[in-house]
Amino acid sequence: MDQVISALDxxxxxxxxxxxxxxxxxLIVLYPYLTGLVAGAFILASLERVFQVKALLPVYRLAxxxxxxxxxxxxxxxxxxxxxxxxALEMLATPHTTSAMAMFGFVYxxxxxxxxxxxxxxxxxxxxxxLSNSTKGVFKYVYKVLTLGATDVSPKALDFDDKAGKLxxxxxxxxxxxxxxxxxxxxxxxKANPWWSSVLMPIVFLFSAIVxxxxxxxxxxxxxxxxxxxxxxxxxxxxxxxxxIYAMLVDFTxxxxxxxxxxxxxxxxxxxxxxxxxxxxxxxxxxxxxxIGGLLPLFGLVMGRFGKLPDELRRMVYFISCVLIxxxxxxxxxxxxxxxxxxxxxxxxxxxxxxxxxxxxxLFAAIGFLILPLIILTVLVKLLPxxxxxxxxxxAA
Amino acid sequence: MxxxxxxxxxxxxxxxxxxxxxxFFTMRALLIPKSFGKYxxxxxxxxxxxxxxxxxxxxxxACAECHDEVVKKKATGFHRNVSCEVCHGPAANHIEDxxxxxxxxxxxxxxxxxxxxxxxxxxxxxxxxxxxxxxxxKPCMTCHNPHDPxxxxxxxxxxxxxxxxxxxxxxxxxxxxxxxxxxxxxxxxFKNPRLNVVGKPTNNEFRGKCHSxxxxxxxxxxxxxxxxxxxxxxxxxxxRCWDCHYPHSPEGRQ
Numbered sequence: 063m064d065q066v067i068s069a070l071d072x073x074x075x076x077x078x079x080x081x082x083x084x085x086x087x088x089l090i091v092l093y094p095y096l097t098g099l100v101a102g103a104f105i106l107a108s109l110e111r112v113f114q115v116k117a118l119l120p121v122y123r124l125a126x127x128x129x130x131x132x133x134x135x136x137x138x139x140x141x142x143x144x145x146x147x148x149x150a151l152e153m154l155a156t157p158h159t160t161s162a163m164a165m166f167g168f169v170y171x172x173x174x175x176x177x178x179x180x181x182x183x184x185x186x187x188x189x190x191x192x193l194s195n196s197t198k199g200v201f202k203y204v205y206k207v208l209t210l211g212a213t214d215v216s217p218k219a220l221d222f223d224d225k226a227g228k229l230x231x232x233x234x235x236x237x238x239x240x241x242x243x244x245x246x247x248x249x250x251x252x253k254a255n256p257w258w259s260s261v262l263m264p265i266v267f268l269f270s271a272i273v274x275x276x277x278x279x280x281x282x283x284x285x286x287x288x289x290x291x292x293x294x295x296x297x298x299x300x301x302x303x304x305x306x307i308y309a310m311l312v313d314f315t316x317x318x319x320x321x322x323x324x325x326x327x328x329x330x331x332x333x334x335x336x337x338x339x340x341x342x343x344x345x346x347x348x349x350x351x352x353x354i355g356g357l358l359p360l361f362g363l364v365m366g367r368f369g370k371l372p373d374e375l376r377r378m379v380y381f382i383s384c385v386l387i388x389x390x391x392x393x394x395x396x397x398x399x400x401x402x403x404x405x406x407x408x409x410x411x412x413x414x415x416x417x418x419x420x421x422x423x424x425l426f427a428a429i430g431f432l433i434l435p436l437i438i439l440t441v442l443v444k445l446l447p448x449x450x451x452x453x454x455x456x457x458a459a
Numbered sequence: 460m461x462x463x464x465x466x467x468x469x470x471x472x473x474x475x476x477x478x479x480x481x482x483f484f485t486m487r488a489l490l491i492p493k494s495f496g497k498y499x500x501x502x503x504x505x506x507x508x509x510x511x512x513x514x515x516x517x518x519x520x521a522c523a524e525c526h527d528e529v530v531k532k533k534a535t536g537f538h539r540n541v542s543c544e545v546c547h548g549p550a551a552n553h554i555e556d557x558x559x560x561x562x563x564x565x566x567x568x569x570x571x572x573x574x575x576x577x578x579x580x581x582x583x584x585x586x587x588x589x590x591x592x593x594x595x596x597k598p599c600m601t602c603h604n605p606h607d608p609x610x611x612x613x614x615x616x617x618x619x620x621x622x623x624x625x626x627x628x629x630x631x632x633x634x635x636x637x638x639x640x641x642x643x644x645x646x647x648x649f650k651n652p653r654l655n656v657v658g659k660p661t662n663n664e665f666r667g668k669c670h671s672x673x674x675x676x677x678x679x680x681x682x683x684x685x686x687x688x689x690x691x692x693x694x695x696x697x698x699r700c701w702d703c704h705y706p707h708s709p710e711g712r713q
Binding site for chain 2: 076077078079082151155156158175180184187210211212213214219222223226
């Protein structure tokens, strides 16, 4: 009997044989998390460029470079999970119109090549031309290549850069929405899985992306300021946290709406989903996503933004809140991806998932994929400095 | 670089875009196999490739040509849907040279537990054993003929076949009850279970014996029924008790 009980230990109820092993593991959790950071960072950049929120100027270029760094790494977890990375190309070479993943592969390519790279190029072009003339050695040639031969820095050409950059940002906003909406679309369109199948899924993913991207850029900005021994532009971080509060409120409301809609609808899956939340996902959903990663940072941001706090404490509150937001949004991705595979399609049993340490899909690989964008960002920042300290000083004056 | 009235940047980006687009279509032209899409969204030559693979399995009809007695016997038993080569391995080369190449005949305990070791996801009634406890070390075919497998003796315990339900019940509030307290079991059920299914309670009055306030359980249930949760018989309304309370489940009160 003891052996039976111990054999039953990892799961409860009834599980189909092909549900013991989860097909989508930690790396698939990483993918929506990383694309979310991309979309969020880009939308943050568009606030300055299109909607003329001038207070966000110090983080505008940093947000663009962050988006590029995260976007370069985002497909790597998927390709690593695939086992045969070269097969990823087949999806683009012979796309099937009924495949959401294939079609959105083109959205991804469009977003990377047409939106993000071109916008960064237009934005930096004058700087690159200047650097190609003022630097020496290897970097001189790197910058020469980056100019792509367009060395015209006349006022007319710079005006064209500005207008073109703005136009691309306008095109980029729906593209960013599509990029992250599609991740939710892919989960939301799986009819057989009641935890995923929801029309709200793309919108929930999108807003959580905006939240995580804004928080990530705020974190990166604060850390880079500390590393560079430069003062943090408080008007910028205040404005950023204000937008973050609004985005969090919308995100939280949408997720709550999805939750009460499921409760009210009370489909046959509601019992097993209730067990899923109360048992398997209690820590990652109720504690990490809702309380520690949702309500607590929201409270912190509101206190930091609207409370009467000294600047130093305010910065600390923002910093801790943004870290907690990252924990919350990562938990949300975890709860969607892993949670959706933890209950049986018979709606009568729950299984468990244990993270592996080693291997292509292990914890260390995932940590590597989280660190890699930061290394790329460091290189990008060295190559294309995004700092606008002079402007900040003028604005402050 | 002079580009006339067209901005220099546009010319540069236009050229790069053209290179990317041409590169993409060149890549398609080079990488996509010629036969792709001939019959559908796949490489048509793949069919020929698969056809060219050596045949490993002979199929049950080939076995029947020589081993007709065994095949006939198996066709009437519980293993009728298990192909010969599931246990004996691929036998195409045995057909080609029956004397020189003999397919293996598993005689120890390695094969049977693949299907018959206890696994809660297997259907109710599927014969299952806990291999480490069930006659350890003894080859299965000492007691069971794999071509016509029947238990050497009729199982006395319901758990021999209904292990999953038995496990659930054994940790539920109904653990002390015998299965026959609620189920009527025809004698023939032990010989031919699928044709002689057990009876189940059909109305709420049955449950009411133990769980209604004025229920009258039999002598054997008298002590147990004292600790059973009591309800009014109108509690369920038009529903059956088991619409909400699965009697075998440890969470029977949910």
